[in-house]
Each structure stands twice: as structure tokens, then as C-alpha cells.
Amino acid sequence: MAKKVVKRYLFPEDYMADPSVHVFNGKIYIYPSHDWEDSTNVEDDSGDQYIMKDYHVLSIEGDPMDGKVVDHGCALRQEDIAWHGRQLWDCDVQEKDGKYYMFFPMKDKNEVFRHGVAIADNPAGPFIPQPEPVHGSYSIDMAILKDEGEYYMYFGGLWGGQLQSYRDNVGIEDPAKNNTPDSPNLPHGDQPSLPSRVVKLSKDMLQFGEEPKPVVVVDENGKPLAADDPHRFFEASWTFKKDGKYYFTYSTGDSHLLCYAVGDNIYGPFTYKGVILTPVVGWTTHHSIIEWKGKWYLFHHDSAPSGGKSWLRSLKVCELTFDADGNIETIEGIDE
Ligand code: FUB
Numbered sequence: 001m002a003k004k005v006v007k008r009y010l011f012p013e014d015y016m017a018d019p020s021v022h023v024f025n026g027k028i029y030i031y032p033s034h035d036w037e038d039s040t041n042v043e044d045d046s047g048d049q050y051i052m053k054d055y056h057v058l059s060i061e062g063d064p065m066d067g068k069v070v071d072h073g074c075a076l077r078q079e080d081i082a083w084h085g086r087q088l089w090d091c092d093v094q095e096k097d098g099k100y101y102m103f104f105p106m107k108d109k110n111e112v113f114r115h116g117v118a119i120a121d122n123p124a125g126p127f128i129p130q131p132e133p134v135h136g137s138y139s140i141d142m143a144i145l146k147d148e149g150e151y152y153m154y155f156g157g158l159w160g161g162q163l164q165s166y167r168d169n170v171g172i173e174d175p176a177k178n179n180t181p182d183s184p185n186l187p188h189g190d191q192p193s194l195p196s197r198v199v200k201l202s203k204d205m206l207q208f209g210e211e212p213k214p215v216v217v218v219d220e221n222g223k224p225l226a227a228d229d230p231h232r233f234f235e236a237s238w239t240f241k242k243d244g245k246y247y248f249t250y251s252t253g254d255s256h257l258l259c260y261a262v263g264d265n266i267y268g269p270f271t272y273k274g275v276i277l278t279p280v281v282g283w284t285t286h287h288s289i290i291e292w293k294g295k296w297y298l299f300h301h302d303s304a305p306s307g308g309k310s311w312l313r314s315l316k317v318c319e320l321t322f323d324a325d326g327n328i329e330t331i332e333g334i335d336e
Contacts, residue, residue: 001330002275002278002332003331004332004335005318005319005331005332006065006318006319007318007335008065008066008317008318009314009315009316010058010060010069010299010314010315010316011032011069011315012305012314014034015034015036015037015305015312015314016034016035016056016058016301016313016314017032017033017035017090017314018089018090018091018141018236019031019032019287019300019301020032020090020092020288021288021299022093022123022290023290024123025123027060027123028059028292029124030058030060030315031092031102032055032058033050033052033089033090033091034052034053034056034088035051035312035313036051036053036311037309037311038051041309043283043310043311045159045160045179045180045181046159046179047159048160050087050160051311052087053077053078053079054074054075054076054077054078054088055074055076055102055104055125056071056072056074056075057072057075057123057124057125058070058071058072058315059072059123059124063293065317065318065319072124074126075126075127076088076104076129078106080129081118081129082131082132083106083108083109083114083116083132083133084108085106085107085108085109085111086106087113088104088105088106089104089105089113089140090140090141090142091104091105092143092144093123094151094205095146098121099120099121099205100121100122100127101119101144101205102118102119102120102125103115103116103117103142103153104118105139105140105155107176108133111175111176112138112162112174113138113139113140113161113162114133114134114137114138115133115138115142116129116133116134117129117134117205130206134208136169138162138169138171139155139156139162139163139197140155140156140157141155141156141157141235141237142154142155142237143155143237143239143288145239145240145241147241151200151201152200152201152239152266153198153208154196154198154215154237154248155197156194156195156197156215156233156237157234157235158186158194158234158235159179159180159181159234159253160179160180161235162175162176162179164183164186164194165178165183167185169197169211169212181254188227188228189227189228191227192224192225192227193217193224193226193227193232194227194233195215195216195217195224195233196214196233196248197213197214197215198212198215199211199212199213214268215233215270216269216270217233217248217268217270217272218261218269218270218271218272220272222269225272230252230255231255231257231259231275232252233250234250234252234253234254236250236285236286237249237250238287239266240291242322242326243326244264245262245264245326246264246266247260247261247328248260248263248268248270249276251285253284256279256280257275257278258275258276258285258298258300259272259276260273260276260328261273262326273327274327274328275330276298276320276330277300277330277331278332278333278334280302280304280333280334281302281303281304281308281334282301282302282303282304282308282309282310282313283303283310284310284313285302285333286300286301287299287300296319296321296322297317297318297320298331299315299316299317301313301316302314302316304335318331
């Protein structure tokens with residue numbers, strides 16, 4: 001049974017989505033993608049409606065539910081990235097040795113998603129992009145977990161996110177094609193679903209430090225979730241650690257849920273546990289989870305303020321609670 005909780009719209013001044021949230025220097029920083037509306041917002045299954053051309057950094061002065069939200073302005077623009085094509089989707093930022101590294105997906109000039117890295121001296125940016133994308137990078141939606149001095153990137157997304165075009169980190173077709181549910185490379189029925197990926201980053205934070213590995217989500221019998229399971233991975237990976245366990249959380253895309261699975265190892269496998277958030281207004285659902293002063297918070301988005309336009313999303317936050325066994329208590333996505 002999903003429970004209704006108090007939620008806060010964080011930034012009514014503009015449409016932003018996909019919040020990646022971290023605490024740096026004792027302050028909460030939000031790294032969202034920046035939704036745009038223009039005459040080319042045409043909704044389709046390959047995500048062409050998600051036109052994003054820059055990133056802003058937001059911070060919260062105080063607590064998530066009532067602290068003042070500050071817009072630090074534009075931190076990175078598409079036209080400042082040498083290899084740019086289009087679509088700056090979900091990014092994430094991590095700190096190492098006093099520098100801040102923003103990892104972002106963007107289509108190159110051949111319409112293929114690659115990962116970029118941009119560097120700043122402080123968490124609000126501005127971020128200066130590297131001249132080339134990360135070698136061997138592909139697909140979308142990166143989230144960086146710092147764990148015991150190492151940094152790990154979780155990434156991947158189906159359909160327009162192009163993950164189905166790769167097997168064992170090698171392209172098996174032109175990723176710019178077949179990026180809809182009709183792709184011949186998507187599994188169906190009881191075939192194993194396509195996994196997210198995890199990769200340790202290089203010491204200089206600029207490259208993959210190893211070959212990306214699949215993040216397998218299994219049921220209570222150890223069987224990988226099937227392609228037709230409404231709880232299978234689609235996009236929006238986010239991993240956090242609590243009480244020695246790793247919580248791998250993600251969006252199920254076309255079944256519109258935020259779900260989670262728990263494991264003992266950063267690489268998985270993760271055992272499916274349940275739903276974090278039931279469907280919200282709008283097609284996408286995407287999130288991050290942080291601990292702040294002993295409480296846990298879910299940052300996410302919905303399209304209610306834009307009247308349901310899937311490409312105009314608004315940032316939200318609410319408290320997230322766990323039961324005594326560490327299970328997440330499911331939150332109702334619709335507020336009214
Ligand atoms: O914001 C563009 C895309 O929509 C993201 O990369 C997905 O996770 C979905 O939220």
C-alpha cells in the first residue's frame with residue numbers, strides 16, 4: 001500500500017528534471033537537466049521531445065523541505081562542448097581532491113549518446129568540458145557513487161537511451177536507429193531484461209577504469225527479472241549505501257515506477273525488493289536519494305505543473321522512510 005506524504009516543488013520558476021543530488025561542504029546541491037519548450041517538442045518513443053541545451057546548478061540553504069533554493073545559473077552549455085550534437089540529459093557530479101566532475105550524456109554529431117566530463121573548482125560550477133567524450137562510453141543516465149575512496153558510475157537507458165544497441169560494451173547496430181520499443185535487439189517476454197551497467201572510474205576521473213559490467217536484478221529465487229516484468233530496469237540508475245547494504249534504484253520506464261533492489265556488493269547482483277514511488281503525472285519518473293541530518297529524502301520530478309506535458313517537468317522532494325528491516329516504504333506518486 002503506497003502512502004501519501006507531503007511533497008515540495010523545489011523550483012517553480014523553471015522546468016527541470018532528473019535531479020541528481022549530493023551534499024558537498026555541508027550543503028545540498030541539485031544537478032538537474034533543464035527542460036525546454038519550442039516548436040520541435042514532438043512526443044515520440046525515442047525521446048525527441050526531451051530537448052535540453054544546458055545545465056543549471058541549484059542548492060538548498062538548509063533543509064530539503066523548507067530551505068531556500070538558490071539557482072547558481074548556467075553551469076555548462078551545449079555549444080561549449082566541442083563534440084556536441086544535441087540533448088543534454090541526466091547528469092551527475094562528484095567531488096575528488098577538491099575538484100568537481102560533472103558527467104553528462106549527450107548525442108554526438110552522429111546522433112549517438114556518449115558521456116562527457118566537465119570539471120569545476122566548486123560545486124556550483126561553471127564546469128569546463130573535456131574536448132572529447134569518454135572512450136568506450138555509450139547510452140545515458142549516469143549516477144556516480146563514491147565508495148571507500150573509489151568512484152563508480154551506474155548508467156544506461158532503453159529505447160531513446162540506446163542501451164539495446166550494445167552487448168558486452170560493443171555496438172551491435174547503429175545506435176541512432178532502432179531506438180524505439182520496436183528495436184529488434186530488445187528482449188521480449190520471459191527473456192532476461194537488459195541490465196544497467198556499472199564501471200569503476202579511472203583515478204583521474206576522466207575515463208572508465210575497467211570494462212563496464214551488467215547490473216543484474218534478480219527475484220527472490222535468484223532469477224534475473226524478465227523483459228515483460230513491470231519492475232525491470234529501464235533507466236535512471238541511482239545507488240546508495242545504507243547499513244552496509246547497496247540499494248540499486250531505477251525507473252521502469254514504460255510501467256512508470258521507481259523501484260529498488262538490494263545487494264551486498266557494489267557490482268550486484270541486487271535482489272528486487274519493491275516500489276519506491278508509484279506513477280507520477282507525466283511519462284518519465286527519475287530520482288535520487290540522499291541522507292540529510294539523519295533523515296532520507298527522495299528527489300524526483302513530475303509534469304503536474306505543466307498540465308501533463310511530458311517534456312516539461314518540475315522538481316520535487318519528499319521524505320523517504322524505511323521499516324525496521326531496511327525496506328523502503330512505498331510513496332504515492334499522485335498528490336491529489
Ligand atoms: O530527461 C531526459 C530523459 O528522460 C532522462 O535521461 C530519462 O531518465 C528521463 O527522465
